[in-house]
Amino acid sequence: NRRIVLASRPTGAPTADNFRLEEVAVPALEEGQLLLRGQWLSLDPYMRGRMSDAPSYAPPVEIGGVMTGGVVSRVEASRHPEFKEGDLVMAYTGWQEYAVSDGTGVNKLPAGFAHPSHALGVLGMPGYTAYAGLIDIGQPRPGETVVVAAATGAVGSLVGQIAKLRGCHVVGIAGGAQKCEAAVKELGFDACIDHRAADFPEQLKAACPRGIDVYFENVGGAVLDAVFPLLNIHARVPVCGLIAHYNGGTLATDSAAILRRTLTQRMRVQGFIIFDYYVNRPDLHAAFQQEVGNWLKQGKLHYREDVVQGLENAPEAFMGLLQGKNFGKLVVKLD
Numbered sequence: 001n002r003r004i005v006l007a008s009r010p011t012g013a014p015t016a017d018n019f020r021l022e023e024v025a026v027p028a029l030e031e032g033q034l035l036l037r038g039q040w041l042s043l044d045p046y047m048r049g050r051m052s053d054a055p056s057y058a059p060p061v062e063i064g065g066v067m068t069g070g071v072v073s074r075v076e077a078s079r080h081p082e083f084k085e086g087d088l089v090m091a092y093t094g095w096q097e098y099a100v101s102d103g104t105g106v107n108k109l110p111a112g113f114a115h116p117s118h119a120l121g122v123l124g125m126p127g128y129t130a131y132a133g134l135i136d137i138g139q140p141r142p143g144e145t146v147v148v149a150a151a152t153g154a155v156g157s158l159v160g161q162i163a164k165l166r167g168c169h170v171v172g173i174a175g176g177a178q179k180c181e182a183a184v185k186e187l188g189f190d191a192c193i194d195h196r197a198a199d200f201p202e203q204l205k206a207a208c209p210r211g212i213d214v215y216f217e218n219v220g221g222a223v224l225d226a227v228f229p230l231l232n233i234h235a236r237v238p239v240c241g242l243i244a245h246y247n248g249g250t251l252a253t254d255s256a257a258i259l260r261r262t263l264t265q266r267m268r269v270q271g272f273i274i275f276d277y278y279v280n281r282p283d284l285h286a287a288f289q290q291e292v293g294n295w296l297k298q299g300k301l302h303y304r305e306d307v308v309q310g311l312e313n314a315p316e317a318f319m320g321l322l323q324g325k326n327f328g329k330l331v332v333k334l335d
């Protein structure tokens, strides 16, 4: 069994020596346990937070501990009454090829699930994040302007497409011409602006002639600075992520200015952690599974994966995720 552990905590951007690849024996199964053989590992921005011991909504990975991560696995052997060999399951078993579990937190994929890796993306945590943040907090109405950054990523691509299905004018923000072109041509956004362009704020303003009604916040940094002056009265801002700041660096220096504008524009700025929605809103989760599942089947949603082969390549792929090197939902094929 190969696994990747946290070797040291990063200062700033993670580097290869923060990770260590180890080989360990697979333990024998006891009664009530099952052996999981990982098929797909999800790589997600939140993992940067787990590498740090700064205060957070979730405890950090210990030094020497297996890196946290959602994995779709096949049950290789079972001494557990509820699972049988061959079942496909999703569980947070981390960056490793095999895991032994007592079944806690192990969820079977529904029968007929076309692509197992979708349980880590469009039909899993990032998909529910897009759906809950946009529908419950963003509350987009037809004709309104919705802006989302990291527009071709796991969350952003879905936010924009759902907003389009709800009749909104959708403007994406992404890194580079290729991603911007895909956001318009593949995902059907009305426009997509490159945040690396020198005149990015002016281009964004031109793409939002009626201002911005919903800003789905994924990044912070210079993108937020360009968006904020364009927010309309009664704008809604679901605060989902601030990836531009995960490797450190300063947050906004003038926080009172943000609150002043929140007041004068009567805006609703609301942070959320999707975990709460899993616990408190099973109704919304069921609606998400049904609605997004149907749209996928009907071909109304485009979903792109960025597939990396082999556990050993997970650290480099993860470091790239924090720099925008991924194009679509980043997953590692394990077997």
Ligand code: NDP
Binding pocket: 044, 045, 046, 125, 126, 129, 149, 150, 151, 152, 153, 154, 155, 156, 173, 174, 175, 176, 179, 195, 218, 219, 221, 223, 239, 240, 241, 242, 243, 244, 245, 272, 273, 274, 275, 321, 322, 323, 324, 325, 326, 327, 328, 329, 330
């Ligand atoms: P993505 O697949 O979108 O990948 C991350 C993307 O972020 C990169 O590809 C890059 O896109 C963009 N990015 C990175 N650095 C910067 C920067 N400095 N400025 C602008 N863009 C940057 O990841 P996810 O869809 O999985 O996650 C998107 C966001 O949602 C993250 O902030 C994540 O933490 C958050 N999230 C929050 C959850 C919650 O419960 N609140 C749950 C899940 C995700 P580009 O090249 O286009 O700039």
